[in-house]
Amino acid sequence: MGDQPTSRTKSYGDGHRKTAPERLGYWLSNHRLLKVVPSFSGLQVGDFGCGYDAEFLRPHLDQTAHATLVDVSLAPDLKQRSNVTAIEGTLPGSLQAVPDESLDLVLCHNVLEHLHDPLAALVHFRRIVKPNGVCFLNVPSWRGKYFLELVAFKLHWSAAAEIEDHKDYFETKDLWRMLVRAGFRPSEIDCRSHKLGMNTIAVCRLGGAPSR
Helix, strand or coil, X not given: CCCCCCCCCCCCCCCCCCCHHHHHHHHHHHHHHHXXXXXXXXXXXXXXXXXXXXXXXXXXXXXXXXXXXXECCCCHHHHCCXXXXXXXXXXXXXXXXXXXXXXXXXXXXXXXXXXCCHHHHHHHHHHHEEEXXXXXXXXXXXXXXXXXXXXXXXCCCCCHHHHHCCCCCCCHHHHHHHHHHHCCCHHHEEEEXXXXXXXXXXXXXXXXXXXX
């Protein structure tokens, strides 16, 4: 389950200004997340592959009791926050530093497709989430592959290097099977298509708590 060699020295957003399509994608994902977790107040949260600015979690940091942020590079102001544990490193190896059953909420947004061994990361997510906690995962689908490559390679509206780094794409059945192999029970997994079929989202509630 060790990390594969990587040439990445910068996280997503480090030296790259987000384009309109990228900002729209983040907004849509955040809108979906807030339906699952309406409030971050008092939560212990981990955002893995969070990007340089931790854009997905940053708006909620003031409410969050504590946040664990992991990526290759992180913005200095994030590392200085008293309620943040900042870990600069690659996945899944850096997850070994996160204690068992320590997080109420695990976030992994558009990251698994960049990993040589996404299953290893999911095994760690299952290990570190608390009983009754939630894992929120978002990945591009094969339909999304066409759109992402069009926007990056043909229209040049997003960072081509990020799309070149993709290792896989996931339909709902693919992600569901991988989550079960990682140790999540079928009753805990809500896996569905999102963004007009261009993304796949999984919400895993330990203990099979009902969806909101």
